[in-house]
Amino acid sequence: MELLYAMTTGVLTACGLYLTLRGRTFPVVVGLTLLSYAVNLFLFSMGGLTTDGPAIVSEGSNYADPLPQALVLTAIVIGFAMTAFVVILAMRARSEVGNDHVDGNKEDRE
C-alpha cells in the first residue's frame, strides 16, 4: 500500500507542477487543484499509514494518528475556498484583459 500511495502522491504532484507552469490560466488552475490534492494525500500520510486502526488512542497498540485527519480536513476546506476564488479571478482576468494568458499579453503565446 505504501508504494501505491507514494506513487499516487508523486504522480499528482508532478502533473500539478507541470500544469501550474503552463502559460494559460485554466491549466494553471487545474494544476493548483491537483497540487492541493497531492498535498492533502501527503498530509494524510504524515503520521504514518495504519490499516484498520481506529482514529482514537485506545488500549490496543494499533491506532491511526488522528491529528493528520484533522489537519487534512482544514487543508481541504482552505484549498477548496482558494480554488473557488482563483477560478473567479481567472474569469475576471479573462474578461477584463481580453485573453487568458497569465501575463495578459497577446503576443508570444506558447
Added chain:
Amino acid sequence: MMQHLIVFPIVIPLVAGILLLYQRQGLVRYKRAVSVTASVLLLLATIGLLRQAASGDITYYALGDWQAPFGIVLVLDRLSALMLLLTAVLAVGAVVFACAGDDEKGSNFHGLFQWQLLGINGAFLTGDLFNLFVFFEVLLLASYALLLHGGGKARIQASVHYVVLNLAGSSLFLIAVGILYGATGTLNMADMANRVAALPAEREGLVTAGALMLLVVFGLKAAILPLYFWLPKAYASAPAPVAALFAIMTKVGVYAILRVYSLIFGDSAGGLEALEQPWVWWLSLGTLAAAGVGVMAARDLRLLVAYLVLVSVGTLLAGIGLRSPQAVSALLYYLIHTTLVTGGLFLLAEMIGLQRGKAGTRLVKGRPMVQGAGLAVLFFVGAIAVAGIPPFSGALGKALMMNAAEGTQRLWLWPLLLLTSLASLIALSRAGSTLFWRSHRGNVSGTPLSRRQWFGVLWLLSAAPLLVVFAGPVSSYTQATAEQLTHPQVLIRTLLPDAGDAQ
C-alpha cells in the same frame, strides 16, 4: 481580564469584521466608525500587551484551556508584542486614510481590512506551526480581495500572479509542515524544538528538507531574491491604504523566519543549528543588489516605493543572516522604521497622484499641485528617512546594522548596503525634482486633499523623527528582545514545564 488580553488582537478584528458584514452596501458612516474604533481599540490592547511583555515574562494563552503541546497556544513574548503594536499603529494610519474615500471604491473594504489584521495578528501570536499556516491563509485570503479592491486591469493582472504564487506557496507550506510533523511528531513549535534537540541521526535529512522548504515559503512571503518578482507590481497597483498595510506583510515573512529558526533551530539543535543562515545571508545580499537596480529603474513613484520595500526586506534578512543578538536588535529597530515609513510613502504617493491629475504618480512632467508645498515637505522627510540620511530613523537603523556586522561580513554588507542607499537617494531625489519642480506652466487647479489623508500620512511619517527622539528606549527594548530570542529555553520551559524536568 488581564490574562485574556493576549487573545484580544485576534478577537477585536474578528468581531469588527462580523459587525461590518451587516452593512456591506449602505451607511458609510457606520462602517467607518466601526472600523476606526476597532483599530484604535486594537492599538490600546497592543500597548497593554507591550507593557506586559516588556517585563521580560513570557505569557501564553491556551485556547479552550488545552495545555501545550496538545492544544493550540498563543504565545506573547517581546518580539510578538512589538510586531502587534507595529501592526496596530500602521492599521490606524491606513484605515483613517481609507476613510477619505478609498473605502467606497469597492464593497466591504473595512471588513476585509479587519480580517487581514486578524490574520496578521494571529500569525504573530501563534505558537503552533499548523496554526501559523491557518493564519497565513486568513491574511492571504483577505489580501487577495483587498488587492482587487476597486478593480481595474492592472490590479487583476497583478492579482493573478500574486494569488497563483501564494497558492503554490501554501501547498509547499503544508508539505513542509507534514514532513516536520512526520519527523518530530509534534506541531507545537516549543515542543518541536525539544524534539529536534533529541533527534535521531537518521531523521536529520528529513528535518533539514522540511526546514528549508519552510524557508522557501517564508521567503516567498518576505520577498527574498528569486521569489520577489510578484511584489513590485502587486504593491504598485494595490489601492494606497492596502499597499500601506501590505508594508507589514513582508515583515510577517521576516518574523516567521526569525521565530521558527531562532526557536526550533537554535543552539540546542546540534547539527541542525542555523541551517538557514547561509541561504538567508547570501540571498539577502542578492535581494539588496536587485532592489537597488529596481529602485533606479522605476519610472513610477508607487513602483519606486515598492522597490524600497524590497530594499528593506534585503536589509532585514541580512540582519537575520548575521545571526548575532546585536544584528537582531538592529534589524528590529530598522523593521519598525521601515514598516511605518514605507507605509507612509505609499499613502503619500497616492496623495501626490491625486493632485497631479492625469500624470498620476508617473515620473513625468505634470500639472502643478494645489498643496505642493506640504506634500513636498512630507516627501522630503520620508525620502531622507527611507534612504538612510541623518537626522531621521533610517540612518540610525542602518548604522546599527552595519555596526553589528563582523569580520568578512562587513566586506559584503557595507558596500551593498551603502550602494543601495545611494541608489535610493539618487532615485528619490530624481523623483522629487520631477514631481515638484518640473511641472507645466499654467493655473493651479484641482481640489485640496481631505484632512483624513493628511492625518494618515502624518501619523505614519512622524515615526521618522519620533524613532530618533526615543531611540534610547526603543533600542533598549529591541536589545532585550534579541536577548530573549537567543535564549529559547525560557520560552520552552514556560510552555512545557514538564518536559523541562524530564531532561
